[in-house]
Amino acid sequence: MTNIDQLSTEESVISNLITNPNLLIDFKLKPHMFRNTEYQKLIEYIFETGKSDINSLYYKSREDENFISTKELKRLYKSEATAPMFFMQDQMNMLNSYVVFKTNELSAEYNKMPSRENMSLLLDELQKLNKLSIDKKNPTDEYIKQVMSDTLSDEPRALITTGFKSMDSKIYGFEKGQLNVIAARPSLGKTALALNMMWTMATEGYPTTFFSLETTGDLVVQRMVSSIANVELTELKRSSNLGIEKTDKVMKALDLIKKSGLNIFAESNLTPQRVREQAMKQTDKPQIIFIDYLQLMKSDVPTNDRRVEVETISRDLKNIANETGSIIVLLSQLSRAVESRNDKRPMMSDLKESGGIEADANVVMMLYREDYYDQEAVDTFTGKSELEVNLAKNKDGETGVIKLDFFKKTQRFMDV
Incomplete structure (x- = not known):
């Protein structure tokens, strides 16, 4: 045999x-x-x-x-x-x-x-x-069909606007799969700007989430209410002196926030895996997730090198956006190197602890205010500041600087 x-x-x-x-x-x-x-x-x-x-x-x-x-x-x-x-x-x-x-x-x-x-x-x-x-399988044919359909369709392209015409004219709005970054020195206005953007997107029916690693949830809501109701934040903190008219505005703003379906999480131990859990939830429209802020996040696999860890977090967040079709808006601190220069306008190299974010991000916005450094330029009466938003990186549109009016007392931004 x-x-x-x-x-x-x-x-x-x-x-x-x-x-x-x-x-x-x-x-x-x-x-x-x-x-x-x-x-x-x-x-x-x-x-x-x-x-x-x-x-x-x-x-x-x-x-x-x-x-x-x-x-x-x-x-x-x-x-x-x-x-x-x-x-x-x-x-x-x-x-x-x-x-x-x-x-x-x-x-x-x-x-x-x-x-x-x-x-x-x-x-x-x-x-x-x-x-x-x-x-x-070779997916090229599917990509071609998608671009052809978008080109011939009478429907406008699914771009998610920020609420600021000057900004949207350059970046054309956010798209699913993007990781976008808002970077600034502490207390310059990045959280307020993010909350203004988020509210615009929430009112347009997009499922939005705000992860706060530094500020408690009730304070995040207070800042939103101040902007929506146009009531000064300091007055909200002394609510016993609000008066009937402003109290009514505050209650209406709270009702709007509740009806919007916003998700606000105050989580000091946020990891990319937790973000993934949220991004994987089934929704009719792309999810938009704001994170405040990168340097306070923890990696799912911690290392002794914080720079490597932050870059790993950045890469993980980019992958999550790609894989789930969500949009992640990541706030980031800038390093103290800004303070040592005569011109304190930030540059990409000022991104704290993360060179990798330059490669991962679709859009990088870097914020600057003259009155942040020059107390004599502060308008104590109106509380209005001119904010420069430097679109330092924009993969699919223009770069350049736009200007917004920042009304710090009410946490509200408007086109100049």
Whole structure:
């Protein structure tokens, strides 16, 4: 009776790959998806050299005793137990086995330390595993159809305006999948500007969320009420002296906020995973998520290097926006380097602890007020300041400086 040459799925994939080097272009697996450590090293070497021909592998095997043996290479190369027609199916079978294996492994780790936080991390990892695929179709036709549909449609493009004509004329509004940044020195006006934008978007029916890491939720609501009702913030803090007319305005503003469906969360330990949870909620329109502010966030995987950690957070937030189709508006502090210059207008290099945000962000707005540095320029009567918004980065539109009037007493912004 003739012995039948039998190969495992992993062996079959390797055998096909080294017997038919042209199949490398269709190889979709990663080294860590192989259970056999020798095969992992083999695939790593193939990726490193960019070729899977037997001669290259044979010489590597002779030189490196930790590499797959020449005997094993010969066995796989001479095997007749597989053929190129099985290559893709074997890869899909391997991927399915890997996903099941990793799912069991992650579940076992979770069971050792079950908690709400670890459950969120588990669900995130399981979602990533579930998205793994071998047969990736070319999406170009779908992208072409989408652009063609947008071009020929009589409907206006789905852009989410900020409420400021001067700003929207340059950035054309926000779009889903964007990470946008508002950066300034402390107490210059970035939170107030973000709340003004958010209120405009909420009144247009967009699901909006505000994560506050520094200010309590009730104070965030107070600032919104001050702007909506046009009642000075200091008067709200002394509510016993408001009077009937202003009290009525405040109550109407509170009612509007309640009906808008705004989500306001005061969370001092905010992580990207928590943002992902919110962004993944099913809504008819793109979700808009404001975060105040980046440098107070924590990474899901903390490190000893805060700069690296902040850059990781920035990259995670960009990925969340892309994957969920949400819009994230991230507030950021500027470093003290601004203070050491004669011209204190901020530059991109002033972004505190994060060079990576320059690459991740679609739009970077940098704020400046003359009266922030020059007390003699402060208008104590009206409380009005001129705010410069430097659109330092704008991937899909114009850069440049626009000016807004900032009425600090009522936390309200208006076009100049």
